[in-house]
Amino acid sequence: MTAIPKAEKKQELISIIVPCYNEEEVISETLKRLKIFCSELTELDVELIFVDDGSRDRTRELLRNYASEDTRIKVICFARNFGHQIAVTAGIDAAVGNAVVLIDADLQDPPEVVHEMIAKWKEGYDVVYGTRTERPGESAFKLATARGFYRLLNKLSDVPIPLDTGDFRLMSRAVVDTLRAMPERDRFVRGMVSWVGFKQVALPYKRAERFAGESKYPLRKMLRFATDGILSFSTKPLQLSVALGMASAALSLIGIAYALFLRIFTNTWVEGWTALMIAVLFIGGVQLVSIGILGEYVGRIYSEIKKRPLYVVQEYLGFSNEGPKMSR
Ligand code: UDP
Numbered sequence: 001m002t003a004i005p006k007a008e009k010k011q012e013l014i015s016i017i018v019p020c021y022n023e024e025e026v027i028s029e030t031l032k033r034l035k036i037f038c039s040e041l042t043e044l045d046v047e048l049i050f051v052d053d054g055s056r057d058r059t060r061e062l063l064r065n066y067a068s069e070d071t072r073i074k075v076i077c078f079a080r081n082f083g084h085q086i087a088v089t090a091g092i093d094a095a096v097g098n099a100v101v102l103i104d105a106d107l108q109d110p111p112e113v114v115h116e117m118i119a120k121w122k123e124g125y126d127v128v129y130g131t132r133t134e135r136p137g138e139s140a141f142k143l144a145t146a147r148g149f150y151r152l153l154n155k156l157s158d159v160p161i162p163l164d165t166g167d168f169r170l171m172s173r174a175v176v177d178t179l180r181a182m183p184e185r186d187r188f189v190r191g192m193v194s195w196v197g198f199k200q201v202a203l204p205y206k207r208a209e210r211f212a213g214e215s216k217y218p219l220r221k222m223l224r225f226a227t228d229g230i231l232s233f234s235t236k237p238l239q240l241s242v243a244l245g246m247a248s249a250a251l252s253l254i255g256i257a258y259a260l261f262l263r264i265f266t267n268t269w270v271e272g273w274t275a276l277m278i279a280v281l282f283i284g285g286v287q288l289v290s291i292g293i294l295g296e297y298v299g300r301i302y303s304e305i306k307k308r309p310l311y312v313v314q315e316y317l318g319f320s321n322e323g324p325k326m327s328r
């Protein structure tokens with residue numbers, strides 16, 4: 001009896017997502033390192049998805065060349081800059097791998113660490129997130145604010161979000177499919193992945209210095225990112241404004257009692273202007289802060305109900321058909 005030849009077993013696929021915004025100085029080195037990484041992966045196939053987040057330098061041109069030379073490379077070109085978290089989301093929407101890895105373009109997250117992530121995934125973990133043990137080359141300000149932010153976020157958030165952990169991580173298909181089904185506009189990806197659950201594990205790694213170029217997260221973007229993180233994972237700021245209102249009401253009661261006491265039982269009274277100004281300014285401040293907090297949530301509701309697409313793709317390069325479909 002002749003043996004029926006076995007169909008060759010299809011290898012599992014890993015998708016690596018690299019968001020890029022004005023990264024012309026690092027992108028060729030990043031690709032070089034990623035290719036070395038791919039060549040070391042013998043048991044797995046790899047697709048490299050670069051997301052050009054509306055770069056204004058030569059990033060797109062370079063990516064276009066890479067995609068035409070290598071079939072493993074796919075590029076999603078945004079019509080404008082939509083931000084890091086949205087770029088990552090577009091990559092997740094397009095990825096078809098059994099596992100998906102998010103990695104920065106500036107080589108701060110060493111591709112070699114992904115081998116360890118894959119090993120953990122093979123052990124049965126659904127999310128392997130990189131936790132930074134060291135962050136050389138960052139300013140004292142960035143280190144201190146990042147440290148404070150992750151701790152504050154964890155205190156406020158309803159789901160525990162791991163400390164000192166960025167987006168550098170591996171996720172299984174189950175987690176990716178769940179993420180794709182989450183329709184929200186404010187996408188704080190690292191929080192969303194924690195929210196999903198499944199079996200998650202930390203992988204400590206030493207974060208490298210940026211290979212070249214400047215950080216694409218100026219203070220303005222950092223603040224926006226931090227507010228997004230807190231407001232999309234907690235309603236505690238609203239409780240804070242209630243507490244603030246209560247405290248100011250309690251304080252005013254003390255003031256009222258004091259003023260009445262003086263007026264009724266003594267021959268003096270609280271002088272006018274100073275007391276009035278203090279009261280007016282204090283109440284004004286408390287009210288504006290509370291309205292501001294409320295406004296932040298209302299603004300987010302507004303952008304949710306507009307239901308605009310999360311991002312606009314100008315072109316897909318290297319995809320087999322006209323490109324993947326957006327999941328929401
Ligand atoms: N990035 C992006 N869109 C942006 C800002 C940043 O796609 O609007 C990408 C950037 O190219 C990099 C990653 O997000 O791959 C992290 O950015 P960066 O390294 O500048 O941030 P940092 O490490 O300084 O926090």
Ligand code: MG
Pocket residue numbers: 104106108210215
């Ligand atoms: Mg960086």
